[in-house]
Amino acid sequence: MNPYAALLGMVCLNTLGQLLVKRGSGRILTGNGAISLVKSMINHYLVLGSFSVITAPLLYMYALSKIDLSAAYSFSGLTYVSVVISGHLLLHEKITHYHIIGSLVILAGLTIWNIT
Amino acid sequence: MKRGERNKKDIIIMCLLLGFSYIFLAGGQISAKMASRTLDAPKTVTVLFAGGTYACFLLRGLLWVFLLRKIKLVVAYPLMSIGYVLVLVLSYFLFDEVITPGKAAGASLLVCGLLLISMGENRLPVKAKR
Numbered sequence: 001m002n003p004y005a006a007l008l009g010m011v012c013l014n015t016l017g018q019l020l021v022k023r024g025s026g027r028i029l030t031g032n033g034a035i036s037l038v039k040s041m042i043n044h045y046l047v048l049g050s051f052s053v054i055t056a057p058l059l060y061m062y063a064l065s066k067i068d069l070s071a072a073y074s075f076s077g078l079t080y081v082s083v084v085i086s087g088h089l090l091l092h093e094k095i096t097h098y099h100i101i102g103s104l105v106i107l108a109g110l111t112i113w114n115i116t
Numbered sequence: 117m118k119r120g121e122r123n124k125k126d127i128i129i130m131c132l133l134l135g136f137s138y139i140f141l142a143g144g145q146i147s148a149k150m151a152s153r154t155l156d157a158p159k160t161v162t163v164l165f166a167g168g169t170y171a172c173f174l175l176r177g178l179l180w181v182f183l184l185r186k187i188k189l190v191v192a193y194p195l196m197s198i199g200y201v202l203v204l205v206l207s208y209f210l211f212d213e214v215i216t217p218g219k220a221a222g223a224s225l226l227v228c229g230l231l232l233i234s235m236g237e238n239r240l241p242v243k244a245k246r
Contacts, residue, residue: 057170057173060148061169064149064153068213069148069203069213070213073145074200077200077229080229081229084233094241097236098233099233102230102231102232105229108229109222109228110226112221112222112225113221113223116219
């Protein structure tokens with residue numbers, strides 16, 4: 001597998017994890033004791049979210065076996081961009097012009113970092 | 117008077133936690149790279165490094181969840197972005213990777229981009245925030 005494909009997969013899994021955890025955290029019940037807290041934490045959003053958070057580092061370590069650490073780590077910046085975009089599209093979170101310009105700057109930085 | 121003292125204590129604790137979050141970041145990245153470098157070594161070595169990676173990632177995540185309750189996102193994002201510089205320096209000293217002008221420029225742009233996003237978060241009305 002291409003190491004960059006693995007890194008993109010990691011970014012997707014991390015983003016998916018963030019979205020699912022955000023969705024699932026709304027279902028957590030606090031104030032009714034520890035048992036109901038733990039029970040409410042085992043909802044399918046949080047479980048799926050944890051699954052994607054657990055698999056993402058495997059892809060990262062695979063990519064690291066092929067490319068430099070400094071190159072691979074830059075891709076964590078892409079997660080911020082994909083979280084902003086997917087948060088806006090799927091969770092209808094508000095974004096500003098700063099988010100858009102910031103995301104473009106991050107993409108430019110990522111490109112320069114990896115192409116040169 | 118009492119309130120001032122308490123704030124000082126809070127700030128010291130914050131800085132300590134922040135310091136630990138950088139240590140876990142560095143530890144996680146180093147052990148991830150080591151895990152991928154020791155694929156030919158006995159399996160236990162690789163598994164240990166992989167376990168270390170997970171432990172560091174998890175601890176760092178938990179620390180940030182806690183820190184984000186206490187500090188504003190507009191401060192937190194730039195603090196997180198210091199990680200890019202940290203990892204570049206680590207990879208230079210520990211793994212003999214070169215810091216090209218492109219990497220330095222790219223890292224600066226990533227830091228700027230994160231700053232912009234954090235400013236955007238700061239401009240959102242409080243209701244729309246997480």
